[in-house]
Amino acid sequence: MDGEFQNDSDHLMPPSEEDVELTGCAAKPCCNPTHWLYRFMALLFMSLLGFGSYFCYDIPGALQDNFISDMELTTSEFVYLYSWYSWPNVVLCFFGGFLIDRVFGIRLGTIICATLLVVGQIIFALGGVFDTFWLMVLGRFVFGIGGESLAVAQNYYAVLWFKGKELNMVFGLQLSFARVGSTVNFNVMEPLYQWVSKYYSGNMCIGVVLIIASTTCFMSLFCALFLAYMDKRAERILKRKIAQEGQVVRLTDIKDFPAIFWLISIICVAYYMAVFPFIALGKVFFERKFDFTPDNANTVNSMVYIISAVASPLLGLLVDKVGKNVFWVCISILASIGCHALLAFTFINPYVPMCLLGIAYSMLASALWPMVALVIPEYQLGTAYGIAQAVQNLGLAVITLVAGKIVDSGGYLLLEVFFLGWLCLALITSVVIWILDTNSSGLLNMTPRQREVFERNRLAVEALEREKLLASGSMSDITPHDLLQPHSDFHIRNRYLSRIGAPCSELIIDNGKQIRKSLFHEVHSRKGTQNSLSLSEQL
Amino acid sequence: MVLLVVYNQAYDDCGWEIGEDVEESGCEDPKICNYCKVVYVKAEGPSDTLHYLWDFTKKPSILVAATPVKSNLSISWDQFKGGNNKSITFSEDPVYSFGIVLDKIWEYNDVNDTALMDWTNTNSSYLRALHMENFNWTLPPFMNESVANVESIDLKVVASSYIPRDSTAVSGSITLGVDLVLDRLNTNSSFTNSRFALEVLLASNDAFNTTATIVSRRSLDDEHSPGVFMLMDLRTPKAESGKGGYLQWRPVAYVAKERDLSNSTETRSYGVKNVTDHTTHLNNTLLYAYYSSNLDNFLVQSTAVSFGLKEDGFYKKTNYTSWTFMMGYGTPPDEDFSLLVIFVISIGLGLPALLTVISGIVMAVRRISQKKDDLYTDYEEEKCHSLSGLLSALHMKNVEAQYFCALMKKDYLSHMWDVEMRVEF
Numbered sequence: 001m002d003g004e005f006q007n008d009s010d011h012l013m014p015p016s017e018e019d020v021e022l023t024g025c026a027a028k029p030c031c032n033p034t035h036w037l038y039r040f041m042a043l044l045f046m047s048l049l050g051f052g053s054y055f056c057y058d059i060p061g062a063l064q065d066n067f068i069s070d071m072e073l074t075t076s077e078f079v080y081l082y083s084w085y086s087w088p089n090v091v092l093c094f095f096g097g098f099l100i101d102r103v104f105g106i107r108l109g110t111i112i113c114a115t116l117l118v119v120g121q122i123i124f125a126l127g128g129v130f131d132t133f134w135l136m137v138l139g140r141f142v143f144g145i146g147g148e149s150l151a152v153a154q155n156y157y158a159v160l161w162f163k164g165k166e167l168n169m170v171f172g173l174q175l176s177f178a179r180v181g182s183t184v185n186f187n188v189m190e191p192l193y194q195w196v197s198k199y200y201s202g203n204m205c206i207g208v209v210l211i212i213a214s215t216t217c218f219m220s221l222f223c224a225l226f227l228a229y230m231d232k233r234a235e236r237i238l239k240r241k242i243a244q245e246g247q248v249v250r251l252t253d254i255k256d257f258p259a260i261f262w263l264i265s266i267i268c269v270a271y272y273m274a275v276f277p278f279i280a281l282g283k284v285f286f287e288r289k290f291d292f293t294p295d296n297a298n299t300v301n302s303m304v305y306i307i308s309a310v311a312s313p314l315l316g317l318l319v320d321k322v323g324k325n326v327f328w329v330c331i332s333i334l335a336s337i338g339c340h341a342l343l344a345f346t347f348i349n350p351y352v353p354m355c356l357l358g359i360a361y362s363m364l365a366s367a368l369w370p371m372v373a374l375v376i377p378e379y380q381l382g383t384a385y386g387i388a389q390a391v392q393n394l395g396l397a398v399i400t401l402v403a404g405k406i407v408d409s410g411g412y413l414l415l416e417v418f419f420l421g422w423l424c425l426a427l428i429t430s431v432v433i434w435i436l437d438t439n440s441s442g443l444l445n446m447t448p449r450q451r452e453v454f455e456r457n458r459l460a461v462e463a464l465e466r467e468k469l470l471a472s473g474s475m476s477d478i479t480p481h482d483l484l485q486p487h488s489d490f491h492i493r494n495r496y497l498s499r500i501g502a503p504c505s506e507l508i509i510d511n512g513k514q515i516r517k518s519l520f521h522e523v524h525s526r527k528g529t530q531n532s533l534s535l536s537e538q539l
Numbered sequence: 540m541v542l543l544v545v546y547n548q549a550y551d552d553c554g555w556e557i558g559e560d561v562e563e564s565g566c567e568d569p570k571i572c573n574y575c576k577v578v579y580v581k582a583e584g585p586s587d588t589l590h591y592l593w594d595f596t597k598k599p600s601i602l603v604a605a606t607p608v609k610s611n612l613s614i615s616w617d618q619f620k621g622g623n624n625k626s627i628t629f630s631e632d633p634v635y636s637f638g639i640v641l642d643k644i645w646e647y648n649d650v651n652d653t654a655l656m657d658w659t660n661t662n663s664s665y666l667r668a669l670h671m672e673n674f675n676w677t678l679p680p681f682m683n684e685s686v687a688n689v690e691s692i693d694l695k696v697v698a699s700s701y702i703p704r705d706s707t708a709v710s711g712s713i714t715l716g717v718d719l720v721l722d723r724l725n726t727n728s729s730f731t732n733s734r735f736a737l738e739v740l741l742a743s744n745d746a747f748n749t750t751a752t753i754v755s756r757r758s759l760d761d762e763h764s765p766g767v768f769m770l771m772d773l774r775t776p777k778a779e780s781g782k783g784g785y786l787q788w789r790p791v792a793y794v795a796k797e798r799d800l801s802n803s804t805e806t807r808s809y810g811v812k813n814v815t816d817h818t819t820h821l822n823n824t825l826l827y828a829y830y831s832s833n834l835d836n837f838l839v840q841s842t843a844v845s846f847g848l849k850e851d852g853f854y855k856k857t858n859y860t861s862w863t864f865m866m867g868y869g870t871p872p873d874e875d876f877s878l879l880v881i882f883v884i885s886i887g888l889g890l891p892a893l894l895t896v897i898s899g900i901v902m903a904v905r906r907i908s909q910k911k912d913d914l915y916t917d918y919e920e921e922k923c924h925s926l927s928g929l930l931s932a933l934h935m936k937n938v939e940a941q942y943f944c945a946l947m948k949k950d951y952l953s954h955m956w957d958v959e960m961r962v963e964f
Binding site: 417 | 895
């Protein structure tokens, strides 16, 4: 965000050294952090980062029959392999996000998550090798801690590198990689198992297959390491580090998160309710209501995923170009309501609503998740994404159980009505977001150009005030002129400090960072969103 | 045990009465009354009267007759017991009448696990008939009678009324529901893979050369039969005009008392076929008592429904199967969505629409009043000067809020995003 500011508004800021610095390798596009090629290399690693996690997540699903027979499991034991992944994450990925923000930082945090992923998958495999089921469950648990927090880290990285540029597309692309991950898994695991079963049998076979599958986790780890290197390098060259320091997220910040963020979280729950649990139950629904063969039912059921793998980057690009995220969110929720209504109240060929649902789902994912980055300052992003993910996990875990009960006793029509109810809640929430946003800055529903102007003007005001502040020396005397003029929060903080007798101006000259910290603490830890990069550069 | 639950669904305004025991219909001799297991339900509609007569003396049978209003049924009990002709008469001739007999339960040995009964294969190693008259039906208001057969039979008669969903309904929408429960039925010891089927005989006063038809149609509502989106209608020829009889069922049976999706299994129907030898099949039934020798000129057909699904482990796995069908006069009812569904949908779509409209109006009003005032209003000034007010009112970052106010003061609000401006202080 800060780096980008430098690029976008050179005319407002004095040119910094970095432009001169870039010689040698850094001058080439592939090594120059400001060049798009460098960013797209990072994007590749970012997308592959989640691949291992999504690939390995669905291995039990792809090999359900083999797991049950080779390990001699009951169906309810088999379900543990998923529930021990998802239930702990109702809480854990929130802490994961917070730890990334507060303790480890994004780079180390990502590496740790990827390591957990590898360790978890290996434990899982060893459980197969030694025929100990509890070890497998433990493996899934560790794998889950890594996997969900890795998703948070992935979002964080995307914002860090792409905010204000192709962020929506990047979110779309990550989504599509996730889908590709599970699709590849479903297609690869069965043949892989068949091949391995020529050499091993029973639980050994499962173990060996899992060890082979763990290579994808190693790939994720490699991506995390390389991404850390690239990020470190970009940070050094772009001097982004200074921006990240100074503001530290605390747990108490959560209560100050804007209402819009919580509303976004509600949509995360309410919308995804109507997609994932539906797909989980969809196969039998298509067989029964539309007389589809099991194969055909599987195909139409996976339509949403197939389409989203293709459509999400493209739709993300569209949102990047057009902006107006809230509008797109509303449209996709409306479209999803239409799809579910078609499925519930007509006998129209389900390929039509399912394809439409795939598009709507991709559009929503591309437009919704980047909105978090627009309402939450960067240093709290890990925590924010962690919360959103945790709330979503909780919702999904509960609703999947409820949905099964509804189908069993009330039938699919009631299930569809249930989903429609959730979608309507999502629609109401998105309308409320729209209203709140229109009544405030309108940032969420701006076009990219408007956002750029908004951001630039915001920074311009700040820069000018700072100049004025430095020129006027002490802030203790407030002229009538001051009162008539608009004030930035920086200005007002200084005024506040001067009232309580703190010698602001000297401190500012002594140590920019320190004043920022003390200001931050003394002005009762209000959400500071100040752009500190420009400040420190000025000093 | 075979359990038959028969119940009437009627609309309150029709005014119907149940003759709980047959004495109401003039049965005076207790011996006969105890012998006959007959229940009579009469429904008075605005244009016609519907008579439902259930008899479980031998084969369970049900007769439905639509007569002009204010007509009565009379049964000559001595003759009825003797199985003679014309023991049942109406004071006015029915406009239409039809009846069914639950003739027999087939047990077949499904060696190849097809869940498909071969009706024509009469080989005793494949097919066994459990004749309904051999079951000992017990009608709750009557005395228990000794059980002669290996299978004991319970009959529960439940008559219930419920509130009309559609007040314009005519008496034609009265339906009769029959639940058939095969609970721990002894299977033939020589059959390894027993499955069951029910054969139903049907007679109506349509011409003998016409035929009843079985139509399957799709339905959207599976609320009362989770996961089943099909409706089967068996219609007598006159049903097309809305003046005939019908049987309606969902092609689903349940293998446990809880009627949920996981306990459901399929049913199969085998079309209708003509019954040539009326007398043997219908002798000693309600239908013979009413139609008697006229049966030769009337439609008499039979149909069968079998229960079970491939690879479900056969009847012995659960030792339980239950199935429901409806019977009525008029046109087979179309489904309607339950109140819950309508409620959720209307609230769910109504609320966002309402919200959008209201907020649109509020915003439009606000915009108009803003335009009227060249300067910013007091309200906005107040907002600009109170930081905390700003934060809570605008949900903005401090800097943005300040900038927003700056723009408002300079009256750039209307085109603030199109002008790239530098603020001077």
